[in-house]
Amino acid sequence: MIDSSDVLGLMKVVFVIYTMIVFSMLGMYAYSITRAHRVQPKFKVPFFGWMGFLIFVGVGVHVMTFNVIPWVGWDLTRDSIKADKEYRIAVADYEFHLPEEGMTIEEGDMVRFELESHDVSYGFGLFRGDGTMVFQMQVVPGSRNDIVWKFDKADTYSIRSTEYSGPRGGEMFVPNAIVVKPEVAVASINNQS
């Protein structure tokens, strides 16, 4: 399954290429308009062609991500998704109140996280050990803040508040809060308990 590392890794390449294209094209344009003779264009960009291209790109990005990135579908249909596990997390006074039994997830499980803020707006983000983000959402007081996520890789994740909630908000970091175990390992943990 595609995850955020795959998507953002590709995006880095696209972003660099795109930046270079924009620099090159505007550089060529600046060079051409200042030549002593009247430079003739190598190719013409018709206005409606340009408009069509922009609409195609603007709408196409959303169509593509809807079809390629799995969590878009999970998000839009999350009310009807039956999760394998559900965790309720309260947030108050700059602290995540995580389940006492911890959060150990079996690889491949679909999990629902439901957070409730008792004071200000926070964020809820999962991060890998190298600091990269798995996902995030806002935790707004008075609203339902839930997200479903399928964990298909065994790993350990940290939780960090991703929304500014005052100077103390930066301290809202829970290292190694979620453990995703391979299927066999989880079975053995259950047997031991």
Place this chain on the structure above:
Amino acid sequence: MLDVSALNPLQRVSLRFVVISLLFYGLCITEGMMMRSNQITFDMIPADHYYAIMGAHPMVGIFGSSFMLVFGAFYFLVPTLLNKSIYSQKLAELTWVLVTGGVALVWLSGFVFRYAALYTNYWPLPVSEEFSPYGLATFAVGNIILMAGVFVFAYNIFATVFHQRDEQKPMWPLLKSALGIDGFTNLYKKMRGRQEEEPIMPLPIVAIFRGTIDTVLDALVLAGVSCVFLYHAFYAINGTTIDPGWFDALIYKNIYWWGLDLIADGLVLIYVAGTWYLLATLITGQKLYMANVARAALLVELVVSWNVWSHHLLADQGQHNVMKIISGEMVTAFELVTSGIAVFVTLMTIWKARPIKMTPPLKFLLGGILGFSLGVPAGIIQADLGMNRILHNTQWVIGAHAHMQLLVGLGMTLYAAMYALFPMLTNNLKLKSDKLTNFHFWAHLVGGVGMAVSMGFAGMDGMLRRTIYPGNPDFQVEMIFAAFFGSLMVMAYFAMMYNIISSIGIKGLIEIFVKLPERIKMKLAPLG
């Protein structure tokens, strides 16, 4: 050297805006670099000061610097382009006083009271007990005064456009033209083979008029919210805490972002388009290419700007999916189209006039177009349900999108206007050094793009935008690059300031604001 006594009142008031804008910009980048030092774990400031700066930084940058420069330029351009007198010189003077006072108070709320509820002011953080009620009151009063300045500007601009002192014209054709409806009717007439009508309003005026509509709406929301803050502060100072539960946090967020987004996705893009069109015609001395399409597009942009705020709430699970898809994704995507029209029309106007000389205004104009060409698509990417889930509140948002648009796109566009208007505002005074102007251009461009890209990469690596990571080396490489490129921008600023001040002289600079006694003038003359 600048002879202030030869300036007319309009030139003088516009120069006042320019000077204050550049000073606020200096404050903004200085504090930006102080924050940057904390991100490379060379902590210049304690955390509470960092967050206080973070709250004031966008207010100083957007209102104190950008709005101030825009207001100054428009106060000069609107009467000049319409060949009218300004409606009220006194209101023009009042504008810079109010905006300066308001921004200064907002900044002081952070500096003195460490008030740090952030410019987004997500309810109920601004009124929480986290902060001193005096800090809240100072912030709220500052914001109200600032928005009063915005209202005064808007009133004065609207009144200048429509006032009938100089000549009598019927109101409806003026309004029709100011809204750009004649752009649509002319396109229709052209399709039917009929004779087109010459629009009454110059195109830059249309952009200013329409951008100012968004400016007023935005100011209404921000001032309204600040009144609520002031109400809470008043009770808190008197020892009574009002339960903030009376206001739903998500509804508040929708209202607030509807208003605040009119800056980012409304007036900035509309004002910028108008400035590009003006500069393209000034630089080439020719009519704008596809002027009717440009007029019509400005009206479309206005309507689009009222309907895109939900892209700020894609990570809010309480926000309805329909709002996220229609407003957050699809309507937002049309900003690619409307800004694409502005890029196309501007570049084609210049292209048709080739060969032309690469002057500082043209150079900065192309830099501005480059900034938006990089920053707008970055915004469209994060305004996507899939991408937002892994990019929201990261450095990507504030770096590759916001700083790219504000520092490179808007900043260079405003510098283009400043370099173009400098001779008109100073009675043909020339800047001392072309080399310094060139250095300003390259250092600002490379610094701005480099810093925004470095921040963008940090965001893609998971670095959050409103968080400091003491002792965490995960994002050191990106932040060191960002600090290096940020330093280039600081050098660009000092080069520009030195060039301007040495051109107009210290005496001239002071006399823009106060008339100096002869004795002091004579002492300052050799320095200038």
